[in-house]
Amino acid sequence: MRLAINLSHHVMTTATTTTTRLAHRHRLVTAISTTLAPPKPTQRVIRIGKQWREYQGLHNWEGLLDPLDDALRSEILRYGKFVEAAYTAFDFDPDSPTYATSLHSRHSLLANSGFPDSGYRVTRHLHATSSVDLPAWVDRAPTWLSKQSSWIGFVAVSTDETEIARLGRRDIVIAYRGTSTCLEWLENVRTGLTCLDHHGSPMVASGFWSLYTTRARELASLREEVREEVRRLLSVYKGEPISVTVTGHSLGAALGVLTAYGVVREFGVLTTVVSFGGPRVGNERFGRELERGGGRVLRIVNTQDVITKVPGFVIEGGREGWVTKWLSETGWVYAEVGRELRLNSSDSPRKDVRAGNVATCHELGVYLHLVNSFMSSRCPIRATADQTNLDFLNLFARYRQRTRTPVA
Incomplete structure (x- = not known):
């Protein structure tokens, strides 16, 4: 019992420190972005048209x-912008009365979050709720420390006719940010597998499942919010070619996989996950059922990113033996779900990326930079790769040079 209390206190302390740093980082971005942010690269827009199912992974991006x-590449970077918008719209400041909510309304979110020309309209805010039971001493801590529910992302739908024609269909996007609150950090370390039905499989990480399915007193669960909005949009645009694309970074990537599982089981539509730096989510049976139902997952992975290597263990090739049996009984045998696009910070044309630390390797900006730069496994960097699309990384690097103040 004492060990459990000490561990809980340690995790809470770590989560508090991390949350404070995130808030500090957010304030720095707000204060200096107008003077230090580097120019954004110009990305070529490519027509998808009738090939849209191929690019949504119908044949696993063969x-x-x-x-x-x-x-x-263009589509991956475009979906990355929706995730950036989810981060930008989130109120990271624990001293703010609107902490852990969206800074913007549905109507202005994309325009105020750096994506005004998306061709999409946000139709619903989304929230995640933790089911963690906190120790009694937390009652004496600041209220933001025990924030149970928080804004996690949004649903948007393509409404611009030119963009719909380019895509070859109407697209519903569900975008999630990564871990940002203390209780989300606690849910991240609840890595034991939990069953989704009474038959013992499929199984997923209990912490991610908690954030996806837990209801608050005045809020529906994330699963219920998504289900209600997707049902409404499918009804509104009934008869049109339509896709559902879920995108997220880190925790948001994990929730994206669970969201796709829920959508394909409920509606049976082709649902694609574009996952940036996502951890493992479930076991092999979970992955098979997701794909059988029409779910496709494209996992963008940085070899240097430790988050993509946890939680649990992956047993390759159906190996058998006492070790495999023991690991299976512990509930720690996971599977890599979906198709992988493997990148490597060490191949970056930028010195600051190659020399990055564990945290830098997991940054969304680094992922987008690597996608933009990657050519193939034989020739990792394309000659025309734009080297200026690391807005946040450059921002903090320049700020450190001016102030010599650590921000990570």
């Missing part, structure tokens, strides 16, 4: 990943 197809 022949499109190595070398990386330019149209697929």
